[in-house]
Each structure stands twice: as structure tokens, then as C-alpha cells.
Amino acid sequence: xxxxxxxxxxxxxxxxxxxxxxxxxxxxxxxxxxxxxxxxxxxxxxxxxxxxxxxxxxxxxxxxxxxxxxxxxxxxxxxxxxxxxxxxxxxxxxxxxxxxxxxxxxxxxxxxxxxxxxxxxxxxxxxxxxxxxxxxxxxxxxxxxxxxxxxxxxxxxxxxxxxxxxxxxxxxxxxxxxxxxxxx
Amino acid sequence: xxxxxxxxxxxxxxxxxxxxxxxxxxxxxxxxxxxxxxxxxxxxxxxxxxxxxxxxxxxxxxxxxxxxxxxxxxxxxxxxxxxxxxxxxxxxxxxxxxxxxxxxxxxxxxxxxxxxxxxxxxxxxxxxxxxxxxxxxxxxxxxxxxxxxxxxxxxxxxxxxxxxxxxxxxxxxxxxxxxxxxxxxxxxxxxxxxxxxxxxxxxxxxxxxxxxxxxxxxxxxxxxxxxxxxxxxxxxxxxxxxxxxxxxxxxxxxxxxxxxxxxxxxxxxxxxxxxxxxxxxxxxxxxxxxxxxxxxxxxxxxxxxxxxxxxxxxxxxxxxxxxxxxxxxxxxxxxxxxxxxxxxxxxxxxxxxxxxxxxxxxxxxxxxxxxxxxxxxxxxxxxxxxxxxxxxxxxxxxxxxxx
Numbered sequence: 001x002x003x004x005x006x007x008x009x010x011x012x013x014x015x016x017x018x019x020x021x022x023x024x025x026x027x028x029x030x031x032x033x034x035x036x037x038x039x040x041x042x043x044x045x046x047x048x049x050x051x052x053x054x055x056x057x058x059x060x061x062x063x064x065x066x067x068x069x070x071x072x073x074x075x076x077x078x079x080x081x082x083x084x085x086x087x088x089x090x091x092x093x094x095x096x097x098x099x100x101x102x103x104x105x106x107x108x109x110x111x112x113x114x115x116x117x118x119x120x121x122x123x124x125x126x127x128x129x130x131x132x133x134x135x136x137x138x139x140x141x142x143x144x145x146x147x148x149x150x151x152x153x154x155x156x157x158x159x160x161x162x163x164x165x166x167x168x169x170x171x172x173x174x175x176x177x178x179x180x181x182x183x184x
Numbered sequence: 185x186x187x188x189x190x191x192x193x194x195x196x197x198x199x200x201x202x203x204x205x206x207x208x209x210x211x212x213x214x215x216x217x218x219x220x221x222x223x224x225x226x227x228x229x230x231x232x233x234x235x236x237x238x239x240x241x242x243x244x245x246x247x248x249x250x251x252x253x254x255x256x257x258x259x260x261x262x263x264x265x266x267x268x269x270x271x272x273x274x275x276x277x278x279x280x281x282x283x284x285x286x287x288x289x290x291x292x293x294x295x296x297x298x299x300x301x302x303x304x305x306x307x308x309x310x311x312x313x314x315x316x317x318x319x320x321x322x323x324x325x326x327x328x329x330x331x332x333x334x335x336x337x338x339x340x341x342x343x344x345x346x347x348x349x350x351x352x353x354x355x356x357x358x359x360x361x362x363x364x365x366x367x368x369x370x371x372x373x374x375x376x377x378x379x380x381x382x383x384x385x386x387x388x389x390x391x392x393x394x395x396x397x398x399x400x401x402x403x404x405x406x407x408x409x410x411x412x413x414x415x416x417x418x419x420x421x422x423x424x425x426x427x428x429x430x431x432x433x434x435x436x437x438x439x440x441x442x443x444x445x446x447x448x449x450x451x452x453x454x455x456x457x458x459x460x461x462x463x464x465x466x467x468x469x470x471x472x473x474x475x476x477x478x479x480x481x482x483x484x485x486x487x488x489x490x491x492x493x494x495x496x497x498x499x500x501x502x503x504x505x506x507x508x509x510x511x512x513x514x515x516x517x518x519x520x521x522x523x524x525x526x527x528x529x530x531x532x533x534x535x536x537x538x539x540x541x542x543x544x545x546x547x548x549x550x551x552x553x554x555x556x557x558x559x560x561x562x563x564x565x566x567x568x569x570x571x572x573x574x575x576x577x578x579x580x581x582x583x584x585x586x587x
Contacts, residue, residue, distance in 0.1 A: 029309065032355050036304045039289055039297040047289060047425055050366050050376065053434045103440070108451070111434045118436040121374040125276060128372045168451070172443075175455040177564075179488045179542030183555045 051117040055162035058116065059133040063156035068142025071135055075124050084146055093146045096167040106147030110172050112164035116140045244269055247333050251275075252319070254337025257483060258465045263510075263518045264314070265340035267395050272402045273319050273338065275373035275437075279422055283398075283406040288390065292365070292428035295357030302406050305392055308347040308355075313389065313412065315516045316341040316485050318458050320415035320442060323565035328572075328580040332465045335569060335581065339485070341518040342403075344410050346391035349384045352426075358384075362428040366435075367409045370424035377418045378432035379411065383456075387412050390423065413487030413516035414456045415564075417442050444561030452561075458487030460546050461566035462494055462521070462538035472577045475529040480507070485518045486540035493539040494521040500533035500570070501548075507536065527573065533582060535570040549584045558587065 051057040073082060084092035084104075094104035105115060120136045122128050131139070141156040149164055150156075156164075177184045220241075221227045238244075246253035246269055253272040255265055265271075272278075283302050291297035319338035324330065331337075362381050369375035379388070391410040392399055399405045404421030411418050417437055432438065432454070443453045462484035467473045484494045490513055495504040510520035521536070537546040549567035553560060570582040 033308060033351075035307050036298045036300040036355060039291055039299045043299065044289065044291050044297060048291070048427065049374070050368070050427055050433055052429065052431060054431070105440075108440060110439050110451075114434050114436050114439055117376075117433075118440075121376070122276065122372070122436075128276065128374070171449055171451045172439075172453050173446075173450050175452055175457075177455065177457065177459065179457070179459075179540070179544045181543045181545065183547040183551045 049117075049121060051113050053111045053113050053162065055113060055158055058113070058158035058161060060158065061134045061137045063134070063137025063139070063141035065138075065141045065145045065150075065152045065154070068138035068140070068145075071138055072142050075131075076139070079125060084143065092143060095148050104147065105143055106149060106167070108168050110166050110169035112140075112144060112149070112161050112166055115143060116161060119143075246272065247337060248272075252338060254333045255340045257332040257337055257339075257463065258468055258471070260465070260483070263341055263483070263512075263514075263520055264395060265342060265518075267342065267397070267400050267403070270340040270342060270394075270400065270403055271317075271319065271338045273416060274371060274402075274421070275375055277372055278401050279371045280401070281370065281406055281422060286406045286424075288407065288423060288426070290352060290356045290426045290428070292426075293359040293362040293430065294428050295359070296355075298356050300352070302392065305347050305390060305407060308351050310345055311348055311389065312343055312345040312393075313410075314341065314343045314512075314514055315410075315412045316458075316487075316518045317410070317416050317419055318461075318485070318487070320417065320455070320458065320563045323562070323567065325581075325583040325586075327583060329469055330581040330583070331470065332463050332468050332569075336461070336463055338416065339518070341485075342394045343396065344389060344391040345393035345396075346389045346407070346410065349388035349390055349409075350386075352390065353381075353384055358428055361430055364429050364432045366425070366427040366429065366433050367418070367420040367423055368425040368427070369404075369420045369422045371422050375417075375420055375422075375437065376433065376435040377420055377437055378429075378435060378454075379409075379418060381428065383411055383414070411456075413458055415442065415458055415487075418456060442563060444556070444563040445559050446561070447555075447557035447559075449559075455564050458485075459564065459566050460484070460486035460488065460491065460538040460540040460544050462491075462536045462546055463569045464496070464534060464536050464571060467534075467573065467579045468571055469579050469581050471579055473527065473573060473579065474577055475527055478525050478527050480523040480525050480534060480536075482507075482521055482536050483518050484509075484521055484536070484538035485516070486538065486542075486544070487516055488544065489541040490515050490517075491519040491521075491538055492541045494519075494536055495539070496521075496523040496525075496534065496536050498525050498527075498532060498534050501535060501568075504537070529575060531573065531575050533570045533572050535568050537568050549586050553586050560586075 080090050080092050081087050091104045094102045094107045096106050098107045119139055137156050144150045244256045244259040255269050255271040286302045288300045322336045322338040324335055364378045367377050389410040390407050392407045408421040409419050409423050443451050446452050464482040466481040484491045494507040496507045497504045507521040507523040513519050539545045572580045572582050
């Protein structure tokens with residue numbers, strides 16, 4: 001204290017310089033570090049397979065129920081059964097009014113776009129990513145039809161898919177738990 | 185006779201180990217005698233090795249099903265889960281990823297879409313944090329012969345090290361209009377979850393290390409998303425892509441799965457926070473106890489903050505007493521608790537309940553069904569777990585019917 005007062009004038013400058021140097025050199029945290037490289041549009045397009053519920057990201061193409069049925073029998077039935085109802089834990093088909101606790105696309109899924117997105121990224125389980133965009137449209141059409149969500153002649157495309165009404169959507173609510181002395 | 189045989193075999197093995205060990209370094213360390221020598225001071229021990237081993241007398245194991253493997257909670261003495269015993273849940277296996285080819289792409293509603301290699305990620309300021317990760321589908325019941333591992337072994341705790349996601353958000357210039365981001369893994373399920381951007385600014389991390397070493401493949405090698413306190417599935421492993429958006433993507437894992445039915449036929453979505461929970465891991469099935477002093481031990485945790493209190497009942501929930509919390513009591517972390525109890529030998533039920541610093545008290549299964557209805561889904565169930573201590577000292581889980 002005293003030392004500081006006595007030498008105040010002279011030390012003043014160097015103390016502050018010291019502090020300034022410390023601040024700068026000890027824990028500098030710039031807004032940006034300049035690490036990483038810019039991504040090219042080509043690079044982004046190569047991996048960007050996500051699809052939003054409004055249809056953003058859906059590729060060109062059309063899907064038909066009949067083609068979807070044939071594909072389903074060939075590529076999906078081994079695990080999901082020929083009609084998508086035969087394997088309880090991997091059941092895909094349930095009519096919208098099915099209340100027997102069976103959860104499947106027709107009575108539980110809130111968005112039709114999810115079906116396209118999920119089949120394309122993850123199915124068939126033993127060969128994920130092997131389907132063409134067109135095949136995914138066909139399978140989507142077939143599964144929507146099997147779940148009684150569309151007619152057999154409905155064509156599925158980037159334009160029509162987001163508009164398919166999913167009856168379960170009205171049941172969805174956001175998480176309302178918030179901590180504190182209550183159970184929700 | 186039998187003892188003699190063992191001794192001879194041990195001696196032979198010891199001789200072989202000594203001879204081989206000097207010729208082939210590393211080999212000897214892996215060969216452990218299946219029986220301990222009668223007097224370990226009379227036989228040279230195993231030479232030093234390159235990788236440590238667990239005592240052959242300790243065999244803690246994960247319990248694996250087709251889709252997940254549970255941590256042996258009853259075998260843990262502290263709050264850190266040994267990395268090889270961390271629970272596992274993946275949706276189409278554990279991918280093998282070359283760290284030299286690994287890249288994380290961040291794009292969408294950002295000023296500068298960017299690619300970060302693993303080396304890049306490690307150049308950013310690092311941060312370590314001890315916290316748990318728990319699968320939201322972490323409650324099994326139904327029979328009395330169930331262990332803590334079987335009831336709720338889908339929770340584990342590590343020290344995670346990585347770069348804060350907020351640092352990367354600044355690097356790419358996340359648009360103030362972005363409200364959600366998609367996290368995508370590079371496994372065969374190409375796992376995807378939509379996460380509120382708020383969490384990304386708050387405390388999300390891209391973790392590349394676990395308990396001081398590179399993250400294990402089962403936990404997301406070479407890098408994963410780590411969202412302290414949030415349901416396991418959102419902590420996307422093997423992360424390859426983050427896409428900033430102004431809406432959630434409604435992926436299959438946030439609609440068809442990881443949502444829960446509640447009262448009135450409603451389906452609750454985006455239930456991110458893991459509510460407070462605890463379990464007594466000693467005494468538990470299939471351990472046995474003797475009359476007299478017993479130190480009841482267990483773990484408590486909350487995804488919303490710190491554990492502020494754990495209460496224990498030794499009379500089937502009639503009276504509750506505060507347990508001692510073992511320091512450190514960390515935010516969103518497994519916390520060890522202990523309670524000294526004198527058992528008089530009569531049949532009774534013991535149980536614990538956690539209270540976190542938001543004032544939330546771990547509910548009973550009955551309170552959960554009252555709140556969510558008898559048709560409630562299987563996610564986010566954190567009920568008080570009771571153990572029945574029988575007169576003969578055996579301990580049984582007390583399953584409750586709820587569906």
C-alpha cells in the first residue's frame with residue numbers, strides 16, 4: 001500500500017502496462033479463432049440429407065403405392081413382415097383409430113416427412129443408405145397407404161408429402177416439466 | 185490334494201511367465217494366474233506392462249441386450265464410471281471412424297459454413313466437465329430378482345473434455361434468427377436430433393475425450409455432442425454435422441421414439457431434461473446383509489442442477505432421514521450418498537429419494553402415474569426404488585405394478 005503510494009507516479013504507468021499485458025496474454029478469447037476451413041456448397045450438398053416438416057430438403061421424384069408394395073416385399077418384409085404388422089416390436093402399420101397401444105406410423109407419427117427422412121437415412125437396417133430417392137418415395141407412398149393415410153392412387157412427391165394429414169399430430173404437446181416441487 | 189495341484193500349476197506358470205516375460209515384453213502383463221499364490225511375497229510379481237489391467241478377481245461387466253448395455257451401478261465405489269463400463273445405446277451399432285478423416289460440418293443459418301477436423305477441434309480452448317449421461321428409457325421393473333444395473337443401469341458418469349459449442353457457434357457466426365439445430369451422427373442410423381440453439385449457447389460441448397483419454401468408440405469416438413443433464417439420445421455420438429435452422433426437423437427419434445404418452449391421450453415431445461433420481465446400490469439384489477450396522481450407499485443425480493438432499497427411509501417410507509452426500513456435489517452429476525443404519529433383523533423396506541436444487545423431489549411410481557395417467561409412456565420414469573430386506577438377510581427389489 002505504502003509502497004504503491006510512494007511510487008505511485010512512476011509505477012503507475014508500468015503497473016497498468018503490466019496489467020494490460022497480463023489481460024491480453026493470460027486468457028485472450030477473441031470472437032473468432034480462425035480455426036477450421038470454409039465449407040463448399042458441394043461439400044454441404046453431399047451430406048445434407050435432412051428434411052424439414054415443411055418439406056424443405058425433399059428431392060425431386062414421385063412415389064407410387066404399387067411400386068412401393070413390390071419394394072417393401074423385397075427389401076423390408078424380411079424384418080417387418082409382408083404387411084408391416086407381423087413383427088410387434090418393429091410394427092410399421094396401425095390404423096389411425098387403433099387404440100390397442102400399438103404405436104406405429106398411422107396412430108403415432110405426427111409428420112409424414114419424417115417417414116421419407118428416416119427410411120432414406122436408416123433403412124433397410126442391414127443396408128442403410130442403399131435406396132434411391134425414387135425408391136424412398138415409393139416406400140413412403142406404400143407405408144402411408146398401408147396406414148390408411150392416403151388412397152392407393154395418390155402420388156407422393158416433394159409437393160404433396162408435407163401436406164399429408166397425420167391424425168396423431170393433434171395429440172403432440174411440448175414438454176411441460178420444469179423442475180420445482182411438482183410432478184408432471 | 186487339490187491345493188497341491190493348484191500350487192504346482194501356479195509355480196509352473198510363474199516359471200513360464202518369467203521365462204517368456206523376458207523374451208516377449210508385454211505378453212506377461214496380460215497373463216494373469218487364475219489363482220493367487222498362497223504367499224505373494226514368495227513369488228516374483230507380474231512385470232510392468234503397457235496397459236493396466238483389472239484384478240482378475242474383479243469382474244464388473246455391462247449387461248448387454250440387443251440394443252443397449254447397462255452399467256453395473258452396484259459395483260461402483262465413486263461417481264466416475266470406468267470408461268469400459270459406461271452404458272451403451274446405439275441405433276445401428278458402433279461405427280469405426282478414422283480420426284484423420286473425421287470432419288464436423290456446421291452450416292445452415294450461419295454466416296460462414298465451416299468444416300472442422302479433429303485437430304481443429306482440439307486447437308480451440310478446451311473445457312472439462314464431470315457430468316452424467318442417462319438414457320431417458322431407463323426404468324425396468326416387473327420381478328424381484330433385479331439388480332440396480334437391470335433397473336436403471338443406463339446412466340453413467342465421465343469427465344468429458346472438448347470445445348464448447350458456443351465457441352464453434354461464434355466461429356461460424358450463428359444467425360440470431362436460428363432457434364434449433366440438427367445434430368447428426370455418422371453411424372449406420374445417421375442419428376439425428378433437433379436441439380434448441382439456446383442449449384448450444386448455454387453449456388453444450390463437442391467432446392473428444394472421456395476420463396482423460398480419447399472418447400471410447402461406444403461413446404462416440406472421435407467426437408460427440410454432450411448436453412449436460414439432457415436425455416442420452418440428444419447427446420449425438422460420432423457427430424458429423426450441425427445444421428442451424430428456425431424450426432425443429434421432427435426426426436424419427438423425436439416423434440416416433442423419445443416421446444411419451446401422458447394423460448388425456450397426449451404425447452409429450454422434446455422432454456429434454458432428466459429429472460432428479462436416486463437408487464440405493466448397497467444393499468441391493470442379489471447382495472445379502474447381516475444384522476447390525478449397515479452403511480446404505482447409493483447414487484443420486486439431477487439433470488436440472490445439483491443434488492441438494494438425499495433422504496433414506498428404512499421403514500417402507502414412513503420416516504425419512506437425510507443421508508450424507510459425498511463431496512464433490514456437482515451440477516448435473518452423479519452424487520454418492522451414504523446412510524448409517526442399524527438393522528434389527530426384521531423384514532423391512534429401504535428406499536431413497538433425491539431432492540435437487542430446484543426443489544424437485546424424486547416421485548414415487550404412484551405419483552408419476554397420478555400425474556401422467558396409467559397409459560404413461562416408458563420414457564422419463566424416475567421413481568423411488570425400494571428394496572425388501574428379508575429376515576434371512578437376502579435383499580429383493582420391490583417391483584410395483586403400473587400398467
